[in-house]
Amino acid sequence: MRRTARIGVAALAVTTLALTACGRGDDTTTGDATATAVDTDELSGTVTVWAMGTEGEKLGAFAEAFTEENPDVTIDVTAVPWDAAHDKIATAIAADEVPDVSMIGTTWMGEFASSGGLDPTPPDLIDESTFFEGAWGSTEVGGTSYAVPWYVETRVLYVDTALAEQAGVSPTPATWDDLTAMSKGMQSAGAQWGINLQPGQTGAWQTFLPFAWQAGAEIMNADQTEFTFDTPEFVEALTYYQSFFTDGVAPKELPEGTLEPDFVAGKIGAFQSGPWHIGLLDESGGEGFLDTVTLAPLPAGETQASFIGGSNLAVFKSAENRDAAWAFVQWLSDPEVQADWYAETSDLPAVQSAWESGDLASDERLAVFGEQMTTAQAPPAIPTWEQIANVIDTELEKVCKSGMDPQEAATAIQQQAESIGTGL
Incomplete structure (x- = not known):
């Protein structure tokens, strides 16, 4: 869910009512x-x-x-x-x-x-x-x-069209390799950061999970009885996501409230976000600024996916x-x-x-x-999802900011998720 005045995420307070039928009609x-x-x-x-x-x-x-x-x-x-x-x-x-x-x-x-x-x-x-x-x-x-x-x-990509053209890269990357090339190219063309991705903290799972799905990872098995975080596909996604931070293409810290002005100023080449950012950029950049921005679907790994x-x-x-x-x-x-x-x-x-x-x-x-x-x-519709999401946020921050081994992070997420359970 979007974390603005429109949608916030509160702490879990699972109720324990028995499921009963309505008894109305056929x-x-x-x-x-x-x-x-x-x-x-x-x-x-x-x-x-x-x-x-x-x-x-x-x-x-x-x-x-x-x-x-x-x-x-x-x-x-x-x-x-x-x-x-x-x-x-x-x-x-x-x-x-x-x-x-x-x-x-x-x-x-x-x-x-x-x-x-x-x-x-x-x-x-x-x-x-x-x-x-x-x-x-x-x-x-x-x-x-x-x-x-x-x-x-x-979520889609918001891309500085002029920077991409100056760098000689496509503003509509189709694959992970294209996204890496675009981000590094725009940084070489003058952007301080080629792309902004959330490096952990509250809600980062919403930015990261599309990468996991793109890699072919599943969060749970088909009948939603077991978590499946500790898989090669999930580790692959963590490794790729981490590369933007270890390569210095994405910032490990971005002061709150600076994303829009930094993007308008050309300091950030691209970022991933939802439709609400159309209005935010129109307000920050002024008349005509949106004409300089390319919106593109998120690139594919093994497949295409978004949140x-x-x-x-x-x-x-x-x-x-x-x-x-x-x-x-x-x-x-x-x-x-x-x-x-x-x-x-x-x-x-x-x-x-x-x-x-x-x-x-x-x-x-x-x-x-x-x-x-x-x-x-969408993430699994289980009662404990917010608790699981908090675990992903915490471990993802270690991966992005401290260089934690992606396999170690996937194992940690799996173990904590199993301890929390599904709530079903």
Whole structure:
């Protein structure tokens, strides 16, 4: 998830509620849980919704279009600060005092679904094939979906086009070798740092994991019962990532808040980030600066991959107005509504067909994110993921800043992950 005012990551506070069925309507088996049918013929009553950040501020007014179509339904949105959201949801599930619907950060899905608090997604109402595969995967826990992807984010390369041309290298590296050549070339052309990559610390796993996936590494086995960090592929990714720091191409320390101005000034040749940096660079660089920047998909190792984040919409097991809640979630998943929501908030749609019209279809920069989204992946949806992520952050910092042997780091991550467990 993006670590801005829109999305923050709180500490784990795993609840231990038993998983119980709703008992409404006809049962449809999905994976290991039971999803019940939804009746959308006669919707009425109030649907209570918790939403965070910008979404919490704008969803109430936006939902008026839904209530115009369903005049007997009221949408009541409560804006919740992201830094309080995790614990608020966990406490609500434990006390059985939940709203009907809530935004759920993608890395929280394993925890809240396994707690028994979320209603399995009804397949009679929601078509999984309409969403980006990586986005839908973020809703699945133990083979069952417990939410619907609302908006998505992924990471691409932001490259100083002029520096790349001056260095005689491509600003759109296709392979790891190309990325190395581009980074070193731009440094030779005058950049202080050829590329900026996060050298550990909070959230660095989001920058690193795409390299692991590109190398062919898997984080867990197919049934998500065992961690698989200590593999040649994962070590290969750590070794390659480390090379940018041992070769002096990427900074081991970058003062907070200097990335954008340093990139604008040509001190940094490239960096990896999400769509929010379009606005940040436009603000930092001024009119016309973005025309000097190339956005490119992340290069491939054995395969191409990036990180997918964003937020999902979940209906709670104890929702008082379940049918109307799911109908509202379905409405928010309509391609035209998703496109309208993007126009309102700049949230990138999770529904693929929403990218086929308007700015989402014509803007070349956004098209890069749409292309990258097709190969973007989510981390395992397990209750303990945030704890595992903290381990990766810590060991990655040792690799990048202290020169720790990548094999030693992979072994350390594996051992600590096994000690933490999956929480399932």
